[in-house]
Amino acid sequence: MDVPPRMPFGPDRSAERVARPRRALRAGVAQVVAAGVGLALGLTLPAIDGGYQVTAERAVDVLKVAGVGVLSVATLFFSLLFLVVQWAAGNFSHRLVLFRDDPSVWRVFALVVGVLVFSVTATLAVGSDRTTSVAVPVTALVLSAAALVLVRRLLLDALRSIQLANVLADVRERGRTVLRSLFLPANGTGGAGGGGAPGERLPAVTSAVAWAAGSALVAQVDVVRLARTAARAEAVVVLTVPVGAPVYPGDVVAEIRGGSAPAAQALTAEVLEAVVPGTERVFHQDPALAFRLLSDIGLRALSPAINDPATAVQVLDAVEDLLRMVAGTELGARSVADGAGAVRVVLALPSWEELLRVGFDDLCRAASDAPMVLARARELLVRVREVALEERRPALEERLVWVEREFAGRHPAFLWGAAGR
Numbered sequence: 001m002d003v004p005p006r007m008p009f010g011p012d013r014s015a016e017r018v019a020r021p022r023r024a025l026r027a028g029v030a031q032v033v034a035a036g037v038g039l040a041l042g043l044t045l046p047a048i049d050g051g052y053q054v055t056a057e058r059a060v061d062v063l064k065v066a067g068v069g070v071l072s073v074a075t076l077f078f079s080l081l082f083l084v085v086q087w088a089a090g091n092f093s094h095r096l097v098l099f100r101d102d103p104s105v106w107r108v109f110a111l112v113v114g115v116l117v118f119s120v121t122a123t124l125a126v127g128s129d130r131t132t133s134v135a136v137p138v139t140a141l142v143l144s145a146a147a148l149v150l151v152r153r154l155l156l157d158a159l160r161s162i163q164l165a166n167v168l169a170d171v172r173e174r175g176r177t178v179l180r181s182l183f184l185p186a187n188g189t190g191g192a193g194g195g196g197a198p199g200e201r202l203p204a205v206t207s208a209v210a211w212a213a214g215s216a217l218v219a220q221v222d223v224v225r226l227a228r229t230a231a232r233a234e235a236v237v238v239l240t241v242p243v244g245a246p247v248y249p250g251d252v253v254a255e256i257r258g259g260s261a262p263a264a265q266a267l268t269a270e271v272l273e274a275v276v277p278g279t280e281r282v283f284h285q286d287p288a289l290a291f292r293l294l295s296d297i298g299l300r301a302l303s304p305a306i307n308d309p310a311t312a313v314q315v316l317d318a319v320e321d322l323l324r325m326v327a328g329t330e331l332g333a334r335s336v337a338d339g340a341g342a343v344r345v346v347l348a349l350p351s352w353e354e355l356l357r358v359g360f361d362d363l364c365r366a367a368s369d370a371p372m373v374l375a376r377a378r379e380l381l382v383r384v385r386e387v388a389l390e391e392r393r394p395a396l397e398e399r400l401v402w403v404e405r406e407f408a409g410r411h412p413a414f415l416w417g418a419a420g421r
Contacts, residue, residue, distance in 0.1 A: 001238070001257075003200045003343055004333035030107060034114035041139060042121025048133035056129045059122075062137035066144040067119030074112040077151050081105065084158045092167055092297050102157065108150045115143045164311060168294070172318040174283045175290025176325060182287055182349060183329050202236055202343070203258030209271045211247045218243050218253075219278025220285050223345060227336050229270040230344040235259030237271055242348040244286040247277070288350045291359030294319050298363040302370060309370040312363065316373070319359045320380045327388035331355070352392050356399070364403065371411040378403050 119140060126132050160166040218241055230237045236257040241247055254271050256264040281289050294315050301311035331352050336345040350358070360377070367373035381400040385393050 001202045003202060004335045004346055005330050006335050006337060006343075030110040031113050034110040035117045038114035038117030039121050042118045043125055045135045045139060046122055046125040046129070046132050048135060052134040053131040054134050054137060056126045056132045059132045059137045060126055063119045063123045063126075063140050066140040067116050070112055070115045070144050070147050073148060073151055074109070077154060078109075080155070080158060084161055091162075092164075092293075092300065104150070104154060104157070108147070108154055111143070111147050111150060115140075115147055118143060164314065168297070168314055168318045171290050171293050171297075172321055175287070175294075175322050178283055178285070178287045178290070179322065179326055182285070182334060182347075183326055183331060202238065202346070205255050205257055206235065206259055206261060206264040207256045207268065208252045209254040209256065209268050211249060211251045211253050211275075212272060213249070213277060215246065215248045216277035217246055217279065217281060218275060219280075219282055220276040221347065222274040222276065223285075223336055223347070226271065226274040227338055227344040229267060229274075231338040231340075231342070233259045233263040233267045235264060235267060236343055236346065237267070238346040239275075239348045241275075242286075242288075242350065244281045244289060285347075288355060288358050290322060291319065291355055294322075295359055295363050299366055302363070302366045302373070309367070309373045312367060312370065312373045313376045315363065316376045316380050319363075320384060322359065323355070323380070323384045324387055326352075326355070327384050327392060353395055356395060360399070364399070368406055368410060371407070374403055374407045374411070378407070 122136050122140070126136070161170075221239065221243060226237055233256075238255040238257060239253065240255060241251065241253045247253055253275055256267055256271070259267070281292070283289055298312040298315035300306060301308040301315070332349060334347045334349055335343045336347065338344045360380070364374075364377045367377065378400065381396050381403065385396045385400070388396060
């Protein structure tokens, strides 16, 4: 097996941005930190003796209003969040969870937790005192105002997330981020991220790593951890299952190449720990997910129950943007090197044919009775062919022949030209 092109590490360390293993862990840490800060403030501020003092009764009233008010608003908002997620799933795609997974959602929740902890702790700390520092009610008001401002921002984001144009723009931008991190150099131009020497090959297979847990999706891979452990074992870990694919007990998820047999056996447990299972696909390391979501939205729009070909045309606009972005660069597997420049991890990533199949083929075949969508599909193929590498063009031309044949057979009276909007 030849050494694949290197993942395009640049000055912005773009490849590391998709190597984060667990977002849920960061969400839990943020909430714990917010609760700890609220507890510390609630114990510290009432103990201040100097400065301006207010009556304890009024301070407690402010704390109660702040705590109950923020809790009520947050409860209303998260009820709205549930409805927004449900609406988006029913109208766009059941896999569309952009708003639910937005970091600002759990950050706002963490701030609400902090306000509640501070209000309760400060109320208890004031106790039966006659006066307390003015910093107590002022802090409660400031924290409450900050929480309400962030809740309002989330409310506006929730309204944006049920508008088609904004959803397509968000999916396209997240797709561009992942594609840029995995395939494109830091300057954003075409070409590979740099490979090994010509003819350089990976070591022979030492052992295979079989999936030992229950059936799941490969949600993410902790690439940094995997590269470090492989370097210590002087081996190369070749992942055979791409991010976003299902795995079942006994499936081979990786090959360990090189290194001694004892080191490879010890590395097996590290590989299984670095492959993070999940119940649904996430964007961080999955370049095909944006294509899948766009195709889902277009297919739903073309279903007999909805019959909205104009939405499918908008979807193809976004698909073309993503295809043009990678049409001139190498796709497929990518390698990750250690600090000494030796390849340590090989990631399984989609090829050009796979991206076309996921993002274009299903949608195009479902558009046989929608001439405006077929016209836009033809325009997409022609324009992407102009910027694609030479070896990519046969796949585009094959699909172009199919589209023109389908168009001529079903819609001979429809003139070729700009797609309808």
